[in-house]
Amino acid sequence: MRSRLIVNPNLCTGCRTCELACSFTHSVAGKPGLSRIYPLDGGFKDLFVPVVCLQCEDPACARSCLVDAITRNPETGAMELDDKKCVRCQACVSACPFGCSLFDRVNNLVVKCDLCGGDPACAHFCPTKALEYKPIVPKALKSAG
Amino acid sequence: MVNITINGKLVQAYEDEMLLTAIRRENIDIPALCHHEAVEPYGACRLCMVEITKDEWDGWKNHVTSCLYPVEEGLIVNTHTPTVIELRKTILDLFLAGSPRSTVIRKLAAEYGVTKTSYEEVPDGTDCILCGLCTRVCDKMGFSAISAVNRGHGKEIAPPLNEPPPDCVGCLSCAYICPTRYIKFTDDGKTRKIWGRKFKLLHCEKTGQPTITEEFARYLVKNRQIPEDYFKINDLSHRKELALKMGEITQWGREE
Amino acid sequence: MQISTPKQLKELQQKFQDKDNKLVKKIIVCHGPGCLASGAEKIFEEFQQVLSKKKIKGVTLEALKKTGCHGLCEKAPLVAIEPAGILYTRVKPRLVEDIIEKTVKNDEVIPELLYQDPETKKRVEKYRDIKFYSHQTRIALRNLGHINTADIEDFIRVGGYQAMAKAITKMTPERIIDEVTKSGLRGRGGGGFSTGRKWATCRKVKDDTHYVICNGDEGDPGAFMDRAIMEGDPHSVLEGMIIAAFAVGARSGYIYVREEYPLAVVNLQIAIEQAREYGLLGESIFGTDFSFDIQINRGAGAFVCGESSALMKSVAGEVGEPRAKYIRSVVKGLYDKPTVLNNVETFANVPVIIDRGAKWFTGIGAPKNSGTKAFSLVGKVRNTGLIEVPMGTSLREIIYDIGGGLIDGRPFKAVQTGGPSGGCLPDSLLDSPVDFDSLTKAGSMMGSGGMIVMDDRTCMVDVAKYFLSFLVSESCGKCNPCREGLYQLYKLAVKVSEGRAEEDDLEKMEKLSDMIIIGSLCGLGKSGPNPFLSTVRYFREEYLAHIKEKKCPAGVCRELIRFEINDKCDGCTACILACAYNAITGKKKEPHVINQDLCTHCGACVTVCTRNAIDVI
Ligand SMILES: Cc1cc2nc3c(=O)[nH]c(=O)nc-3n(C[C@H](O)[C@H](O)[C@H](O)COP(=O)(O)O)c2cc1C
Numbered sequence A: 001m002r003s004r005l006i007v008n009p010n011l012c013t014g015c016r017t018c019e020l021a022c023s024f025t026h027s028v029a030g031k032p033g034l035s036r037i038y039p040l041d042g043g044f045k046d047l048f049v050p051v052v053c054l055q056c057e058d059p060a061c062a063r064s065c066l067v068d069a070i071t072r073n074p075e076t077g078a079m080e081l082d083d084k085k086c087v088r089c090q091a092c093v094s095a096c097p098f099g100c101s102l103f104d105r106v107n108n109l110v111v112k113c114d115l116c117g118g119d120p121a122c123a124h125f126c127p128t129k130a131l132e133y134k135p136i137v138p139k140a141l142k143s144a145g
Numbered sequence B: 001m002v003n004i005t006i007n008g009k010l011v012q013a014y015e016d017e018m019l020l021t022a023i024r025r026e027n028i029d030i031p032a033l034c035h036h037e038a039v040e041p042y043g044a045c046r047l048c049m050v051e052i053t054k055d056e057w058d059g060w061k062n063h064v065t066s067c068l069y070p071v072e073e074g075l076i077v078n079t080h081t082p083t084v085i086e087l088r089k090t091i092l093d094l095f096l097a098g099s100p101r102s103t104v105i106r107k108l109a110a111e112y113g114v115t116k117t118s119y120e121e122v123p124d125g126t127d128c129i130l131c132g133l134c135t136r137v138c139d140k141m142g143f144s145a146i147s148a149v150n151r152g153h154g155k156e157i158a159p160p161l162n163e164p165p166p167d168c169v170g171c172l173s174c175a176y177i178c179p180t181r182y183i184k185f186t187d188d189g190k191t192r193k194i195w196g197r198k199f200k201l202l203h204c205e206k207t208g209q210p211t212i213t214e215e216f217a218r219y220l221v222k223n224r225q226i227p228e229d230y231f232k233i234n235d236l237s238h239r240k241e242l243a244l245k246m247g248e249i250t251q252w253g254r255e256e
Numbered sequence C: 001m002q003i004s005t006p007k008q009l010k011e012l013q014q015k016f017q018d019k020d021n022k023l024v025k026k027i028i029v030c031h032g033p034g035c036l037a038s039g040a041e042k043i044f045e046e047f048q049q050v051l052s053k054k055k056i057k058g059v060t061l062e063a064l065k066k067t068g069c070h071g072l073c074e075k076a077p078l079v080a081i082e083p084a085g086i087l088y089t090r091v092k093p094r095l096v097e098d099i100i101e102k103t104v105k106n107d108e109v110i111p112e113l114l115y116q117d118p119e120t121k122k123r124v125e126k127y128r129d130i131k132f133y134s135h136q137t138r139i140a141l142r143n144l145g146h147i148n149t150a151d152i153e154d155f156i157r158v159g160g161y162q163a164m165a166k167a168i169t170k171m172t173p174e175r176i177i178d179e180v181t182k183s184g185l186r187g188r189g190g191g192g193f194s195t196g197r198k199w200a201t202c203r204k205v206k207d208d209t210h211y212v213i214c215n216g217d218e219g220d221p222g223a224f225m226d227r228a229i230m231e232g233d234p235h236s237v238l239e240g241m242i243i244a245a246f247a248v249g250a251r252s253g254y255i256y257v258r259e260e261y262p263l264a265v266v267n268l269q270i271a272i273e274q275a276r277e278y279g280l281l282g283e284s285i286f287g288t289d290f291s292f293d294i295q296i297n298r299g300a301g302a303f304v305c306g307e308s309s310a311l312m313k314s315v316a317g318e319v320g321e322p323r324a325k326y327i328r329s330v331v332k333g334l335y336d337k338p339t340v341l342n343n344v345e346t347f348a349n350v351p352v353i354i355d356r357g358a359k360w361f362t363g364i365g366a367p368k369n370s371g372t373k374a375f376s377l378v379g380k381v382r383n384t385g386l387i388e389v390p391m392g393t394s395l396r397e398i399i400y401d402i403g404g405g406l407i408d409g410r411p412f413k414a415v416q417t418g419g420p421s422g423g424c425l426p427d428s429l430l431d432s433p434v435d436f437d438s439l440t441k442a443g444s445m446m447g448s449g450g451m452i453v454m455d456d457r458t459c460m461v462d463v464a465k466y467f468l469s470f471l472v473s474e475s476c477g478k479c480n481p482c483r484e485g486l487y488q489l490y491k492l493a494v495k496v497s498e499g500r501a502e503e504d505d506l507e508k509m510e511k512l513s514d515m516i517i518i519g520s521l522c523g524l525g526k527s528g529p530n531p532f533l534s535t536v537r538y539f540r541e542e543y544l545a546h547i548k549e550k551k552c553p554a555g556v557c558r559e560l561i562r563f564e565i566n567d568k569c570d571g572c573t574a575c576i577l578a579c580a581y582n583a584i585t586g587k588k589k590e591p592h593v594i595n596q597d598l599c600t601h602c603g604a605c606v607t608v609c610t611r612n613a614i615d616v617i
């Protein structure tokens, strides 16, 4: 079963470790890159929501990409953006209803979450397990196990 | 997988990929000015030329553009033979004669030891090297707003009839992809100007930040079925909105 | 009238022959490009009028024929009276009545209208005795000058479509390809690739669609062989294409005709419609399951569109730019489908090969270069025109026997073959044979068949400059070595011709040429430096004269010549009048002088001087 990045806002303390982990994992020329994940204010006291790409089924980012630079990685299920193909038109940045395609002004790059190729650093470093990368097990199997 | 030899080293390459891709994977630096992954290979700048041969070719050698030569089992590739280097030097020298002020060309030519063109500088030479990337990416994106006009030495890139191109949406992909940064545009956060046309930018209703042009958004709505209201706010506001929505849902769970 | 069996075709041929046999005389009015330009249509109308007025026994309007190029364009317009084979040259409408009265009616020859041998000054009555004709062997041009243009009846009468009938009903595609391969037929469009091998490769590609395309772009300046065939004998091209289509399994074909050839389009269109009417194009040809149809495409008016990949892009409605050749068009051509592309003349040869067999064909020509080749012979020869000779014929035979030598008996200097990217060969190579391999070895090429003869007043630097400038503007402009490289090569040639060059510039040009050849994408660039390379190879001293002595030995390059008035001047003042720069002064009946500071070397004075009093130095 394919793993997914599971977000549990109840456990998020807003510590922003995920942001750091993401930045460092996606460094550009030795410098930290733009994070693809943000713990944002959930609108209630002490409630933070880590916002990250949902790897949608029929994603607006890929649909809006006119040079087919965003495609699904069949192994991880992540919608990956091929920077070699990207022409910086930023259609995806505008089209994603969750704002999860981002434009990195410093490095002139369009970036989005790629699940770190199957081992997302954010989940790896999350101290409270508000972010977890794990297989989704069907209910029937779960009870049997 | 196919086995090829690049500069004496045996490497494996994926079937159907082009030589240039395999060469670059080996971290061998060869120049390529008309190549971009977003568009089909074209073979116009000729800088990526390499020498190829095979054991069974009895010493016969050929020079091909690696950007559009598909890898083949048993191919022996040499990327820096004296002839290949001489060829790149000549091409860069010729480019330099046509675009003497281009920093990109000057830098690349200098890497091959050409600091000043040995030919006559082309009168009214521009930084455009006719690599065709702008027109190809514009075609690929479905606009075909600009194209090459004339042939021979008088060839240039221009919108139809040299008027502001009606099919342009101001996405700036041509300017981005231009290897010599010849395609000029301006963007003051309100309007964008390119190819003699003016475009109004959309602004996030919440932050007031500019996003893409109205025309580009309209194109995406019409041709790519992106709901129109997605373009009302920018990515940051989208994220904030998502956080608030999820926050609300989470809060229900807490209250129960 | 639908022909559904070879037998029907034979019967039809018999019928047309019988009809033809009733004609006691035929009056051939050449409608080739040269004759049309000199008023052949007027002459034809005149013949019609006079013939319908005078009733001559056995000579009806049917006797009057409008044929394709007869060949001797130099003496256009031409009228031939058959079967006697009398050829009248430089015919004028007012002479038509005379011709009918004397020659047609009373078999009396009009000597003034006959061809005059430039050497013996004798008038030649029968055109077959004229050396221009007697040294030729006509295969591709077999029907030109004999049958009506775009007339299927006349074409069937002389055996047209019989080869196609044989191919479709009696031969397998493999047999056809085998025959064409064995015949050694090589592409007449320039490359000289084996036609049979090309067809075999195409046939082997598994695909549901195959295409056949005829290349009628003929962009070489001065060449008009393909034009003459398309205008004068379009059915031969169709027949060749149908055979090719049957052999490779194609259902549709295209003929790509150069923009500047409207008459070729008209005649091909007529021929296609006639062929459809007769059931020779369309569904179930000869009652078999083979179906084929042909469409005409108008060229984009660019030389480079004659290149195979550019042509296919143009046919598909895209910009005519060549693409890289690593995927061959026989495998992935038009619309990415396997495609056979052949030249007009190549197709015109095919029916004859099928009809008479590979063995017969290989008996003509030279080893590995079987058959004949058509040329348009132009330049400083006496008999310019359209010719066809067996491969391996020497340049000397073509220029001196067929061409009648140089105009005014001037010395021969060079002959240019292969079109703009061909090369110039000097007199030391006059005895070398004309075939694909020998020409390439000599640094020129066959090309599609242009042949330009140059005399001693031609400057080879100027020639190279001319062809380079043609290529600079006709390159598609896609790849750098061709677009920028040829431009710089041209600029350097200009530098030489203006006396600004230094000796190492020649070396620079040679090095640049090598790089253009290696680096260019298509055949245009890869052969583009030829005009320079071949002239510098054979006429290096002439380049050096420009560079070192700052002189143009042929007296052509304006910057390096000087005009001076010699003692033949009798003070007629014509040159003073002609000089737009007021550079000539002098009184009436006194020798004039040219002020060298004002002279721009335009040559106007030379044009008007009737006393031969102006020297070019
Ligand atoms: C720049 C260029 C121009 C060409 N022009 C012509 C042309 O006008 N007519 C022609 O038949 N072939 C032309 N060719 C050759 C064609 O590419 C092709 O080889 C030919 O049509 C194939 O037919 P064949 O095998 O019967 O010769 C040209 C080639 C190049 C490189």
Ligand code: FES
Pocket (backbone or CB within 6 Å): B031, B032, B033, B034, B035, B042, B043, B044, B045, B046, B047, B048, B049, B065, B066, B067, B068
């Ligand atoms: S990158 Fe291959 S030719 Fe330009």
